[in-house]
Amino acid sequence: MRLTRRATPVLLVVVSALVLAAAPARAILNGAPDGNGHPYVGLVTNFNSVCSGAAISPTVFVTAAHCFDYAGEPVFVTFNPEGVFSETFEADLVTGIWYPDPAFCIGCAPGLPGFDTHDLAVVVFDQPVDLPYFAQLPWQYQADALPKKSQVTSVGYGIQAREKKLQPGELFTRYAGVSTISPANGRLSAEFLKLSANPGQGRGGICFGDSGGPNLLAGTDTILSINSFVTNGNCAGVTYSYRLDTPEALGFIGGFL
Secondary structure, eight states: OOOOOOOOSTTOEEOOOOOTTOOOSOOOOOSEEOTTSSTTEEEEEOSSOEEEEEESSSSEEEEOTTSSSSTTEEEEEEOOTTGGGSTTHHHHOEEEEEEEOTTOEESOSSSSGGGEEOOOEEEEESSOOOOSOOOBOOOTTGGGGSOTTOEEEEEEOOOOOSSSOOOGGGSSOOEEEEEEEEOBTTBOOSSEEEEEOOGGGTOOOOOTTOTTOEEEETTSOBEEEEEEEESSTTOOSEEEEEESSSHHHHHHHHTTO
């Protein structure tokens, strides 16, 4: 199985996928192996690109719109924490159909948060999945009511390595780490949360494979936002994460529930 990273415009980087056998991107450690801590978080692939996401019901899985190519594309999801390195990877795969928000667009507006818009998609499973429990959607504008520097738990199957050759267990197995919500220009963006990890303290950031992965209000299973893009190819520091607590996002998802 060969997983390839797609090209991205200008200096902004969507955090979707990477060639399995290569290690050109300098990722940073972000958290610890998740095990079964978040059983609803899955790896989604079309056998070309890899993203992360979360099941919010037995039939609906939320991820990012930049992950794949066209509405109606067949995709495959595993909830095994070991991801592509599980001995039962192929047997664990759940099949589904991928639907991006029709308003999704990259590079359609100026400015950093305007680089990406409506970066949201769902996978509708062909058959219901049996999980211990599911992620929860936020209430409308929930993030706006949070104190500054509130923490989120970021969960995904992104690369875990630092300036060294990647080992098998550092590629596309589930990890969880903590980030902080930062105001952007004194306020939260209408579409995005600005999440700051601290690479200087070894907390890392979001990297390739983490796109679409949930950012959960710390201590809960509530998805405030999903990973969308970073500002450099080193996966360091700041992540822009598409908010699920807006009327637009909740309305799009609600159409599949």
